[in-house]
Amino acid sequence: MARDQIDTQPIECRDELVAWFEAGCKAPSKFRVGTEHEKFPFTLRGHDPVPYEGENGIRALLEGMQALNCWEPIMEGETIIGLADNVGGGAISLEPGGQFELSGAPLVTVHETCAEVNSHLEQVREVATPLGFGFLGLGMSPKWTLAQTPVMPKGRYRIMANYMPKVGTHGLDMMFRTCTVQVNLDFGSEADMVKKLRVGLALQPVATALFANSPFTEGKPNGFLSFRSEVWRDTDNNRAGMLPFAFEDGMGFERYVDYALDVPMYFIKRGDTYIDVAGSSFHDLLAARHAAVPGERATVSDWANHLSTIFPEVRLKRYLEMRGADGGPWRNLCALPALWTGLYYDTTSLDAAWDLAKGWTADERQRLRDDVPRLGFKAEIAGRSMLDLAREVVEIARAGLARRDYRDSQGRDESRFLGPLDASLAAGLTPAEMLLARYGGQWNRSIEPLFDECAY
Template identity: 55%
Template sequence: MSAPAKANARPVESKADLIDWFASGCKPPEAWRIGTEHEKLAFTLRDLRPLPYEGGPDGPGIRDLLERLKAYGWAPVEEAGNLIALTCPTGGSVTLEPGGQLELSGAPLETIQETCGETTRHHMNLKAVCAELGIGLMGLGFNPKWPRDAIPWMPKGRYAVMKRYMPLKGALGLDMMLRTCTVQVNLDFSSEADMVRKFRAAIALQPLATALWANSPFTEGKPNGFLSYRSHIWTDTDPDRCGIPAFVFEDGMGFERYVDYMLDVPMYFVYRDGRYIDVAGQSFRDFMAGRLPGLPGEKPTLGDWSDHVTTAFPEVRLKTYLEMRGADGGPWSRICALPAFWVGLLYDGQALDEVEQLIKDWSVAEISALRDQVPARALGTPFRGGTLGDVAMEVLDIARRGLARRGRINSQGRDETCFLDVLFAIAESGRCPAEEHLEAFHGRWNGSVDPIFVEYAY
């Protein structure tokens, strides 16, 4: 989840300012970049428990980990005296999710090779620090062992607001906050029309991404009946701000239509003078009119709008770029595969044409049905007389051709297509990662999830 927006005190005078804020993200293709974000579960090697914020005689805390990461060139970010994030002068940040999940929000980079290099450096730094502290890190979509009440909350103001409000809207919002992990990629667009094309393609294919990365089959030590429980959790988090935004496929979709959507999403908070003011459930439209009950007489800034945009959680989210949000967290290879998948499909014009041809007659009802069924069935989800797995190879071939045409070559003479190899292996087998975990659980793990903390640790 995002930190507070960088201060932008420019007042919002009209709806046009909000539209212009989205439009400011338009960039020529040569300026398009790739921003990759990935979350990890942190635990003590001694007993596999999630880390508290503060360490003590019983073991290390998340704060200890952040403090030691500063030695690698990261600058501290504090809130109310608590170290809650780190930033890098060359771009990127390390932040804390509500349950202590550690997130790298990567810098905007030009190639998948650069993204994978950034990921590798980050994990090598973490491995050194974690070895000193007795901490383990693991990439999964959901904490496989510990109940919600065993997960310590991190001391960030926005999380206190969400902790109070989320149970009013859905049964699984607190699980989303405390126990899930994801990997996502952020991509640019050149114009409003280009944004719409990419948004539609990404929404249609997001269920396929969920299936390929499905990696969360356990809850509190037992199979939970899902392959991506993380994805299922979003279906019972908050209907006001989650799911498939069907309007994306309607005539008239553009920046203004997304502004209208965001104006209808209830607020969580307003950030003022280093603290979060709880305005959960109140209206940004009222804020613009100076009638926000939590801040009577005050009107928003573009910084407030930027913060508000981060509180909607559709499968694809528009900011001044597009966020692909459908994938479970996973190991290093699948972190690098996610930007390769989406860049291959969306950053090459011919590939995007091919995706549009593939999905041109997919109805919103079919896409919604895929989204609803994929958490339990992954690549086995029924689709048009076959399965979603039948679509996977065709889409991966489009992505591979798109990456090949990009022609970004590394020092060994290899292009970006190599990062798709792990996905081709999954698609060819017809088995998502979660199915491998379940086979191990019922076999060599002897009905225990504890081995996953060793076998799938970074």
């Protein structure tokens, strides 16, 4: 989760919420790629979780990173909870269980976003190694129980952790024990947004299969290839899922506004204070009749913060967030933006991707999404295996990246970042299946080697 918004401009009516989304439309020349990824910190000795406090804790890591990169501290009261690059637009933030997140700057090419990832991971290693901890690239915390997992000192997370068990069985797992890599991409118009949203939703299970990388929980196999994806199936179904309404006639910014207005709120933020309003209605805040802040109108930041607490497979803000992939090894952090950039930022590829998916029914899309966490490439839709579908999707992305024709200093286009996906597809195995094979073989049914082989 990136930094909370600060914009106290009052919102008078629903039309202003629609206009807020419309303001995200950009000319294709202004399209950017923003990559976010999370990772689990662990102690090099003992492979234990890393607490916030202490001379070798997360606070010390943030302070060390600030000294290294000179970014601005993000504070909650007296507590440092992140860092912001006010020049480039990137940020570092903490997820609830200490997962360390880079929210990358909006960049022109995948070459640039991958260079940013590389620079960040090198900096993190430089600061963390003397503190005695490393970072793990997986979609699910493989070893620690919820009780063993530290809790970061952020007000919004206390409210969410209280509310989650009331609305699903896996909300606390989602908060404290999962990591993702996601890419944020732009749209040019309302029609372009709708098409990209539909393609993203329909094909999100493809990304889940390609990046499935969370087969272990509490030291043993959990029966899934992407347990992180399974967790989202019962976190809070009022605010997650495949958005079937997005495929209906009349879909646009207004329809998403109405959906978002109906999603229960978590909090209202005033200054540094988070007011717990979990389960209440944004409609009341919009109408200046919310019991927690009587007479106060909703602000732009209230709206932006509320949107950040909605968790569908593809999330609309003033850009689109692709949310289906597990965190993974260093090389996969560049493969995810390459995949979606190739599909979204080339008209021919976007058309081809929509042609693949447009005949599927809502039930077929949902079944695929439900099957993929356990079956990976063996899932099927419309008589077709996920392995076959994923190969075609990757080829469509590759062609799109080739047509974009952004070259690095060695003359290579962005399609080179698809290499890890090609290796998975050639083997017919998800990253999780490769880990499980090593667990059952040379690891001798121990997950401890993960902390060496899957560390950054």
